[in-house]
Amino acid sequence: MKATQTMLFTQIEDVIKSLDTKTITEERKAILQPLIDYIQSKASTNQSIRINFICTHNSRRSHLSQIWAQTMANYFNIKNVFTYSGGTEATALFPMVAETLKNNGFLVKTISEGNNPVYSIKYTDNEHPIIGFSKKLDDDFNPKSEFAAVMTCSQADGGCPFIAGAEKRTPITFEDPKAFDNTPQQAEKYNERSIQIATELFYIFSLIN
Numbered sequence: 138m139k140a141t142q143t144m145l146f147t148q149i150e151d152v153i154k155s156l157d158t159k160t161i162t163e164e165r166k167a168i169l170q171p172l173i174d175y176i177q178s179k180a181s182t183n184q185s186i187r188i189n190f191i192c193t194h195n196s197r198r199s200h201l202s203q204i205w206a207q208t209m210a211n212y213f214n215i216k217n218v219f220t221y222s223g224g225t226e227a228t229a230l231f232p233m234v235a236e237t238l239k240n241n242g243f244l245v246k247t248i249s250e251g252n253n254p255v256y257s258i259k260y261t262d263n264e265h266p267i268i269g270f271s272k273k274l275d276d277d278f279n280p281k282s283e284f285a286a287v288m289t290c291s292q293a294d295g296g297c298p299f300i301a302g303a304e305k306r307t308p309i310t311f312e313d314p315k316a317f318d319n320t321p322q323q324a325e326k327y328n329e330r331s332i333q334i335a336t337e338l339f340y341i342f343s344l345i346n
Contacts, residue, residue, distance in 0.1 A: 146261060157336065190289050192222075192293050198311045229254060282302040
């Protein structure tokens, strides 16, 4: 494994060390391969690697993917990786996502209240925080060209056959933990989804040379 770029928060390091890529099936690895190929092609030519994770509401899976992808790029010392997220519509980052990230060791602060709160999310002391809030996929916060669009939910995948400006469009869909909102299993299921996403992004970035 490559040396880490900066020290991640200890609890995040512990989570990463507990991930088991053997839980990823061969069928799932085939789904992940196009994103691996895209990242590798950029890394091999020292180009910026921009990845926009897209879901319907930009409230759950797309944020977890964005944050874990940026963290894994740092962990494996893959340079010039910039991760984003967006939706086909803007709603709000669901509070349980922020809570799940805190439980995984991220430093999460609310920097703006309201119907669509804005969060500062840090994985290490010495890198810029990720700014988390719900936005449309073509928001000014996101890249307009030279990026990979990763569809993290089947609804957005089916509803957005074309993403303007994307060099690559690939579906890597996850089950929605929203199904467990307001149930006793809510926290467990959100954590389960966070760990699945972390595991798959660990696998992806571990293969980049």
